[in-house]
Amino acid sequence: MDWGALHTILGGVNKHSTSIGKIWLTVLFIFRIMILVVAAEKVWGDEQDDFVCNTLQPGCRNVCYDHFFPISHIRLWALQLIFVSTPALLVAMHVAYRRHEKKRQFRKGDQKCEFKDMEEIRKQRFRIEGSLWWTYTSSIFFRLIFEAVFMYAFYFMYDGFRMPRLMKCNAWPCPNTVDCFVSRPTEKTVFTIFMIAVSSICILLNVAELCYLLTKFFLRRSKRAGNSKQQPNHENKEETKQNEMNELISDSCQNTVIGFSS
Amino acid sequence: MSWAFLRDLLSGVNKYSTGIGRIWVAVVFMFRLLVYVAAAENIWKHEHDEFECNIKQPGCENVCFDHFFPVSHIRLWALQLIMVSTPSLLVVFHVAYRETREKHNQKLYKNPGKIDGGLLCTYLISLILKTGLEIVFLVLFYKLYDGFKIPHLVKCDIKPCPSTVDCYISKPTEKRIFLYFLVATSCLCIVLNLGELSYLIFKYSIKCHLKRHVKKQQ
DSSP states (O other), X not given: OOHHHHHHHHHHHHTTSOHHHHHHHHHIXXXXXXXXXXXXXXXTTTTTTTOEESOOOTTHHHHHHHHHOSSOHHHHHHHHHHHHHTHHHHHHHHHHHHHHHXXXXXXXXXXXXXXXXXXXXXXXXXXXXXXXXXXXXXXXXXXXXXXXXHHHHHHHHHTSSOOOSEEEEOOTTSSSOEEEEOSSHHHHHHHHHHHHHHHHHHHHHHHHXXXXXXXXXXXXXXXXXXXXXXXXXXXXXXXXXXHHHHHHHHHHHHHHHHTOOO | OOHHHHHHHHHHHHTTOOHHHHHHHHHIIIIIIHHIIIIIHHHSTTTTTTOEESOOOTTHHHHHHHHHOXXXXXXXXXXXXXXXXXXXXXXXXXXXXXXXXXXHSXXXXXXXXXXXXXXXXXXXXXXXXXXXXXXXXXXXXXXXXXXXXXXXEEEEOOTTSSSOEEEEOSSHHHHHHHXXXXXXXXXXXXXXXXXXXXXXXXXXXXXXXXXXXXXXXX
16 A cells, blocks of 8 residues: 555546646656655655754753654655545546446436446546536645645744754753754755645646636536527537547547556 | 555445445545555654663663553554454455355345345444444553653653653654544544444335335235
8 A cells, every 4th residue: 555556546537637637647646746755755764863963961852853843844745645635536436426327327228328338338538517517626626725734834834945954952851952953954955845846836737727617617608508599409419529529539649648547 | 465455455345335435445545544654654663763761771761662652553553444444344245145145046136235135234233343443442542642642751760760760752743643633534434434324224214114114005
C-alpha cells in the first residue's frame, strides 16, 4: 500500500475528467507525489538525528526540535496530498453509481438502454453534465479549499517558507538560550519553495477548471433556452452527437500524449 | 506480505457492500492506511533511539522506555487497522460459499452477492464486530496512554535508575497530532458502521413488513 494505490484509484477518475483535470492529475503525480517520495523524503530523512544543539544537556535537543517543528514539512505535504486527492473519490463514486444503474437497466432488458453488452457499459465515458457536473464542481471546490488551508497552515507554522540555519532555544531543560542548528537548511528551503510553487500551479489549474465548467454550464443553459423557443430536438441530437465525437477524439489524443490509460 | 494484501482484501469486499460500506472502505484506505504508510510510520521510526533520559546509568533508558510504552502507538495502530478490516472477510466467505453451492446444485440464488437472507445476517455481524473492535482499540489507547496524551517529559524511577530521572520523548507534538487524527478517523468509521447498521435494519424491516402486508391481503 503506497502512493501507487492512489495512482490506480485516481487514474480511473481521469477518464471522466476535463482536459484541465487531466493536466492537474499529471502535475499532482509527477511534480508532487513523485518528488515527495523520490527526493524530499530523503532530504528530511535525518532531520532529528542531525538537529544539533550547542549543549550537552540531555533532553534539550528533543524539546527544542519539538518546539520548532510541531509537525514536519514532509508529513504536512503527505497529508496535503492525501486530502487534495480525496475529493476525486466523490467523482469516482458517482460514476460507479451511474454505471451500476445502467447495468441494472441493462439486466432488466430496458428498451431505452442503448448498450449492446456489459463491456460497453464498463468502458463508457460519462459526460460531465447533470448531477455529475455538480459532484465534479464540488470536488474541485473542496480541492481548492484544502490546498489553500494547507498553504496557510504551512506559512503560519513556519513563519514563511524559509528554513533558517540557526534557531535559538531556551525551553526547559535547556540551561539557557542555546543555539540549535538545522540539518541541510538550503536544500530544505529549495524543496519547500518548489512544493509551494507546484501547489500554486495546482490552485491555478483548479480555478481555471472551475471557470471553464461554469462557463460551459451557462453557455449550455442559454443555448437550451434559445433552442426551446425555436425548433426542437432532431437538429440538436445530431449536433450533440457530433460534439460528443469531437470531444472523444480530442480526449483520446490527449490521453495518448499524457499517457494515462484507465 | 505487506499492506497491499489488506488493500486487495478491502477491494474484494467493496463489491458486496452497500453505499455506506463503500464510503467506509474509502475512508479506511485514504485516511487511515495511506496516512499510516505515508506519514505516521516515519514519525515513530526511531522512537527508541530518540528517547533520551537525563542520566548515564546503563539500562535506565531501556527500562523507562519499556515502562512508558508497553506497546508502541504505531503498532497498536497497525493492529487496529488489521483487526478492523478482517470482519469483512466473513461476507466474502459467505458469498464464496453461496457460489460453491450454486456450482454443485442448480441456480439457488438470483444473485449470490445480493445482501439478503443469511448474507444479511453475516453482513450485520461483520458490522457489529467492526464497530466493537474499533471501540476496544480506542479504549485500549485511552487506558494505556492516559487519554491520548503524549507528554514531552516523563519522570522515571524504576531500577536501575538511581533516582527519579527526567526522560524526554521525541516529537511529542507531531505524535499527538497524528494520534488525534487516528481517533477522529476511528470515530468517523464507528459512525459510518452504525449508520450502515441502522440503514440495513430499517430497510429490511420495512421490506418484511410490506411482504407480510401483501400476504395478508391475499
